Amino acid sequence: MKDLTQRFDAIIGDYEAALDTLAEVLQHIEATKPDARLRVVMLNNTIVALTATIEEALRGLFQEYLSILEESFEDHRELRRALQKANLDRAIQYLKKCKTDGDFKTAATVVSNLAMCLNGQSGYRLLKERIVYNQGNFRSLQVTEISKDVGFSDLWRSVCDCTEVDDYTGEAIVETRVTRLTAKWNEVFDERDLVVHRISQASGWAPERIQESIDLSRLVVKRISICLSKDADELLASPRRAQ
Numbered sequence: 417m418k419d420l421t422q423r424f425d426a427i428i429g430d431y432e433a434a435l436d437t438l439a440e441v442l443q444h445i446e447a448t449k450p451d452a453r454l455r456v457v458m459l460n461n462t463i464v465a466l467t468a469t470i471e472e473a474l475r476g477l478f479q480e481y482l483s484i485l486e487e488s489f490e491d492h493r494e495l496r497r498a499l500q501k502a503n504l505d506r507a508i509q510y511l512k513k514c515k516t517d518g519d520f521k522t523a524a525t526v527v528s529n530l531a532m533c534l535n536g537q538s539g540y541r542l543l544k545e546r547i548v549y550n551q552g553n554f555r556s557l558q559v560t561e562i563s564k565d566v567g568f569s570d571l572w573r574s575v576c577d578c579t580e581v582d583d584y585t586g587e588a589i590v591e592t593r594v595t596r597l598t599a600k601w602n603e604v605f606d607e608r609d610l611v612v613h614r615i616s617q618a619s620g621w622a623p624e625r626i627q628e629s630i631d632l633s634r635l636v637v638k639r640i641s642i643c644l645s646k647d648a649d650e651l652l653a654s655p656r657r658a659q
Contacts, residue, residue: 423484424480428477431472435630442626463611463621464611466608466629466630466633467553467604471553474559475550478644479544481644482499484648484652493536496567499542553608556572556601559640571640574643575597575636575643576639578639580635597636604629
């Protein structure tokens with residue numbers, strides 16, 4: 417598991433460095449005390465930057481997870497069926513786009529690779545970027561949908577089944593932890609949408625509230641990384657068969 421952990425840790429390292437920069441922005445705002453209008457703009461931009469940073473990190477983690485499976489399972493048919501179906505679905509969507517665009521060269525590549533997947537031939541490539549592409553913000557439901565597509569069901573329960581989230585939520589029951597944690601998580605993206613789509617109504621979260629969101633995201637993204645790493649490790653150690 418050590419090698420897998422290191423692969424995910426590389427993404428987490430970049431993510432945490434970006435979070436540290438956002439925390440420095442908050443410190444700068446507090447130290448310089450800009451006028452009220454400028455302060456609101458800076459705080460609102462920090463929220464938007466935070467959610468964009470979260471999304472980039474999560475896409476990176478899920479893609480790394482898929483890369484590990486792609487490298488480890490020579491036969492596409494040995495992957496979890498949910499992932500096989502998601503890959504087929506994205507290929508069909510991609511082909512429809514190729515048809516609309518008249519891009520027959522790309523269509524031929526997609527068909528060739530899909531045939532390798534369906535026939536269990538080595539050298540196939542998952543449509544990783546398309547599988548982990550988020551249709552909306554990375555609210556808890558979007559995270560759930562992507563995790564199911566990659567074949568990892570009940571991700572949020574796994575995320576919350578630890579002492580760190582127990583300490584954060586103060587809840588002993590895992591299901592209750594999930595409810596409280598995801599509610600807090602979704603609030604960050606609700607505020608982001610308020611800033612982006614209804615800026616006149618966004619008065620700006622206080623720096624303390626944004627710092628709390630940074631800390632929350634640090635906890636959640638790290639836990640997702642750990643869960644994906646553990647799941648990949650268990651898959652590689654299990655009999656090679658579709659699940």
